[in-house]
Amino acid sequence: MISTGKIKSVDFYRKIPRDLTEASLSGAGLSIIAALAMMFLFGMELNSYLAFSTSTSVIVDKSSDGDFLRIGFNISFPALSCEFASVDVSDVLGTNRLNITKTIRKFSIGPDLKPTGSEFHSGPALHDIKHGDGDEYAGDGSVSLTARTFEKFTHQHPILVVNFYAPWCYWSNRLKPSWEKAAKIIRERYDPEIDGRILLAKVDCTEEGDLCKRNHIQGYPSIRIFRKGSDVRDDHGHHDHESYYGDRDTDSLVKTMETLVAPIPVEAQKLALEGKSDNGTDNAKRPAPLTGGCRIEGYVRVKKVPGNLVISAHSGAHSFDASQMNMSHVISHFSFGRMITPKVMSDVKRLVPYLGGSHDRLNGRSFINHRDLGANVTIEHYLQIVKSEVITGRNHKLIEEYEYTAHSSLVQSLQVPVAKFHFELSPMQVLITENRKSFSHFITNVCAIIGGVFTVAGIVDSILHNTIRMMRKVELGKNF
Numbered sequence: 490m491i492s493t494g495k496i497k498s499v500d501f502y503r504k505i506p507r508d509l510t511e512a513s514l515s516g517a518g519l520s521i522i523a524a525l526a527m528m529f530l531f532g533m534e535l536n537s538y539l540a541f542s543t544s545t546s547v548i549v550d551k552s553s554d555g556d557f558l559r560i561g562f563n564i565s566f567p568a569l570s571c572e573f574a575s576v577d578v579s580d581v582l583g584t585n586r587l588n589i590t591k592t593i594r595k596f597s598i599g600p601d602l603k604p605t606g607s608e609f610h611s612g613p614a615l616h617d618i619k620h621g622d623g624d625e626y627a628g629d630g631s632v633s634l635t636a637r638t639f640e641k642f643t644h645q646h647p648i649l650v651v652n653f654y655a656p657w658c659y660w661s662n663r664l665k666p667s668w669e670k671a672a673k674i675i676r677e678r679y680d681p682e683i684d685g686r687i688l689l690a691k692v693d694c695t696e697e698g699d700l701c702k703r704n705h706i707q708g709y710p711s712i713r714i715f716r717k718g719s720d721v722r723d724d725h726g727h728h729d730h731e732s733y734y735g736d737r738d739t740d741s742l743v744k745t746m747e748t749l750v751a752p753i754p755v756e757a758q759k760l761a762l763e764g765k766s767d768n769g770t771d772n773a774k775r776p777a778p779l780t781g782g783c784r785i786e787g788y789v790r791v792k793k794v795p796g797n798l799v800i801s802a803h804s805g806a807h808s809f810d811a812s813q814m815n816m817s818h819v820i821s822h823f824s825f826g827r828m829i830t831p832k833v834m835s836d837v838k839r840l841v842p843y844l845g846g847s848h849d850r851l852n853g854r855s856f857i858n859h860r861d862l863g864a865n866v867t868i869e870h871y872l873q874i875v876k877s878e879v880i881t882g883r884n885h886k887l888i889e890e891y892e893y894t895a896h897s898s899l900v901q902s903l904q905v906p907v908a909k910f911h912f913e914l915s916p917m918q919v920l921i922t923e924n925r926k927s928f929s930h931f932i933t934n935v936c937a938i939i940g941g942v943f944t945v946a947g948i949v950d951s952i953l954h955n956t957i958r959m960m961r962k963v964e965l966g967k968n969f
Contacts, residue, residue, distance in 0.1 A: 513954060515950065515953050515954065515957065516950050516954070519946050519949060519950045519953070520946070522946070523942050523943065523945075523946035526942050526946075527938060527939055527942050527943075530938040530942065531935060531938060531939075534931065534934050534935060534938060535931075537926070538926050538928075538930075538931040541923060541925075542923075542924045543841055543921050543922060543923055543924060544921075544922050544924055545919060545920070545921050545922075546919075546920045546922070547917050547918070547919055547920070548917065548918060548920050549916060549917060549918070550793075550876060550914075550915070550916055550917060550918045551918070552793050552876075556793055557790040557791060557792060557793070558790070558791050558792070558793050558825055558826065558874075558891070558914065559788055559789075559790055559825065559826055559827060560788060560789050560790075560791060560798060560823075560824075560825055560910075560912070561787075561788040561822065561823070561824050561825075561828060562785070562786065562787070562788070562798075562820070562822060562823045562824075563784070563785075563786040563820075563821040563822040563823075564784070564785050564786070564800065564818050564819070564820050564821070564823070564908070565598055565602045565782065565783075565784045565785075565818060565819045565821065566782060566783050566784075566785070566800070566816065566817070566818045566908070567598070567600060567602065567781075567782040567815075567817060567818075567819075568781060568782060568814075568815035568816075568817060569707075569781075569782065569783050569800075569802060569814075569815075569816065569818075570597075570705055570707045570708075570781055570782075570783060570802070571595040571596070571597050571609040571783035571785075572609075572705075572707070572708070572711075572732065573707055573708050573802040573803060573804050573807065573809070574595060574783045574785055574800065574801075574802065575587065575588040575800070575801055575802070575803035575804075576588065576589045576593050576785060576787075576789065576798070576799075576800055577589070577797075577798075577799045577800075577801070577803070578789050578791055578796065578797070578798055578799075579796055579797050579799070580791060580792055580794050580795065580796030580797070581794050581795050581796065582792060582794055584791075584792060584796070586789075587803065588803060589789055592787045592788050592789060592790075593785060593786070593787035593789075594608055594785075594786050594787050595608065595609040595783055595784070595785055596608055596609060596783070596784045596786075597609050597780045597782065597783060598780060598782040598783060598784045599780050599782065600782070602782070602784070602819060604784065605780050609783070618734075618735070618736055618737055618805070618806045619736035619737065619738050619741065620663045620664065620667065620736075620737045620738060629669055630668075630669040630670060630671070630672030630673030630674075630675075630676060630689070631652065631668060631669055631672035631689045631690050631691045632672075632688060632689070632690040632691070633690070633691055633692075633693070634651065634690045634691065634692050634697075634700075635692075635696075635697055635700070636697055636699060636700040639692070639700055642688065642690060643715050643717065644717060645685070645688075645717075646681070646685055646686070646687060646688045646717060647685075647686050647687070647716065647717045647753050648686060648687040648688070648714065648715070648716055648717070648749050648750065648753070649687075649688055649690060649714075649715040649717075650687065650688070650689050650690070650712065650713070650714050650715075650733070650746065650749070651689075651690045651691065651692055651712070651713050651715065652664065652668050652689070652690070652691040652692070652710050652711075652712050653691075653692045653694055653701055653704065653706045653709065653710060653711045653712075653713065654691060654692070654693065654694065654709055654710040655693070655694050655695055655709040655710075655808065655810065656693065656695060657695070657808075658709040658710065658808040659808055660709065660710055660806055660807055660808050661709050661710045661808070663737070664710050664737045667737055667738050667739045667742060668689070668691070668737075668742065670739045671689065671739050671742035671743050671746065672689035674739070674743050675687060675688075675689055675743065675746050676688075676689070679750060686750050686753050687746055687749060687750050689746070694706055694709065702781070705780060705781040707781070707802060707809065707813075707814070708802065708804050708807030708808065708809055709807060709808050709809070709810075710807070711732065711807070712732065712733035713730055713731070713732060713733070714730060714731040714732070714733060714749065715730050716730065716731075733745065737806075785800060786821075786822075791912075793914050794914070795911070795912070795913040795914070796911075796912060797909055797910065797911050797912070798909070798910040798912065799907050799908070799909050799910075800816075800818075800907065800908045801816075801905060801906075801907035801908070802814060802905060809905050811865045811902075811903075811904065811905045811906060812865060814865075814905055814906045815858055815866075815906070816858065816866065816867065816868050816906045816907060816908045817855075817856060817857040817858045817868070818855075818856055818868065818908055819854075819855045819856075820851045820852060820853070820854050820855075820856075821852065821853070822849065822852055823849065823851040823852065823910075824848055824849050824852075824891070825848070825874055825891035825893060825912075826848075826889060826890060826891040827889070829848070829888065829890065833888060841879060841921055844877060844879070844890065844892075844921070847892040847893060847894070848890055848891060848892045848893070850892075850893060850894065850895050851870070851895050856868050856897060856899075856908075858899060865901055865902050865903065865904075865905075865906055866899050866900070866901060866902070866906055867899070867900045867901075867902040867904075867906045867907050867908075867909060868897065868898075868899055868900075868906075868907075868908050868909070869897065869898055869899075869900055869909045869911065870895055870896070870897045870908075870909065870910045870911065871895070871896045871897070871911050871913075872893045872894070872895050872910060872911065872912045872913070873893060873894045873912075873913055873915065874891050874892070874893040874912060874913065874914045874915060875891070875892055875893070875915045875917070875918070875919060876889070876890075876891055876914070876915070876918040876919070877889075877890045877891070877892060877918065877919040877920075877921065878890075878918065878919070878920050878921065879921045879923070880920065880921065880922045880923065881923045893912075
């Protein structure tokens with residue numbers, strides 16, 4: 490067996506009897522200073538251990554070929570009607586998606602940019618509208634209205650169907666023979682002097698520009714259905730009526746008019762005034778936009794290649810006067826990638842304070858065209874996007890964020906003006922990794938602090954003590 494004495498022989502910390510030690514005032518002072526120094530350095534080391542530190546590196550984007558980028562936006566156009574507002578996406582790989590509606594919502598807005606009603610629904614596409622190409626009728630079956638006579642006719646007939654057209658418009662000229670022939674047939678069946686339940690009319694928007702603006706006409710031809718007693722007008726000239734988006738051949742027009750008249754008896758004046766007329770709609774008739782502005786919000790998903798997000802007036806069966814289009818807009822929100830909750834962003838900023846400053850660079854900015862009408866101004870935004878990833882110490886992806894720079898300009902164009910957002914994603918990405926100190930490193934540093942301070946204080950105490958003893962001996966030698 491190993492004796493107790495042999496075990497004691499390996500003691501590194503042999504004790505000196507207390508009677509052989511001597512306490513001193515200088516030693517007490519150094520002990521207090523050493524203790525305070527240990528506490529201070531321990532606190533600093535603990536704070537360093539608990540604090541976050543990161544390392545930043547730039548690497549090639551790790552996105553795969555099938556990854557998509559989400560673009561979220563909320564943009565208000567004071568002079569673009571929701572009736573024709575279209576969101577289109579294209580890219581350098583040949584992708585071309587027109588009039589995206591699945592993830593987009595539209596709201597008619599007033600001059601103050603506030604919604605004037607519920608969500609505006611565009612309804613079915615207009616690209617397959619049937620026209621009466623075989624109609625050769627050249628007469629005038631419909632009544633021409635002016636700003637002076639318009640109100641009179643809307644109050645005189647329970648149903649007034651108006652074709653707002655432009656003589657230069659291709660689609661207006663295709664509609665004209667069918668419209669005039671249908672108007673003649675309806676006039677013969679429902680004589681305005683005897684029956685008077687319905688009347689077909691027309692307005693030349695090149696001559697009656699103010700009247701067309703009051704009715705928020707932006708595309709030609711636009712067919713509006715006014716019902717007596719159901720229109721609601723306020724100081725801003727808002728109207729509650731329907732737009733017709735159905736086929737434009739004579740038979741279809743006549744059939745639609747018959748449907749409108751059917752629920753109204755011949756003595757319909759009282760019924761219309763009482764607001765009892767049937768306002769039912771189908772795929773061909775939908776509420777007309779209440780105002781001339783539109784707020785477009787939602788998101789689209791695009792490939793991670795250079796491309797364009799374009800918002801414009803678009804229709805497969807209407808023409809637009811480019812000189813009258815104004816694509817001024819106010820951006821409430823525009824960002825790339827998934828929406829980041831405030832809590833997550835707060836955690837990220839605690840880790841990386843400079844992150845998140847440019848992920849919504851366009852938010853709150855206005856782009857207004859102050860040039861005169863006829864300038865055909867397209868507003869373009871050039872966006873360069875950089876992807877950033879934050880990785881925690883456990884190799885967990887905390888956040889994936891896209892920040893971007895934006896440069897905007899107003900450009901004159903020969904085409905119908907648009908609002909264009911050209912985006913280009915950088916092939917490089919920023920990788921931010923959290924660096925956590927190990928607990929063993931923390932313990933090692935604590936031990937080094939305690940041992941180092943204790944040792945240094947002991948050396949200083951020894952030097953100080955020996956110096957004092959020598960000074961006393963010198964003084965005793967002088968006295969003798």
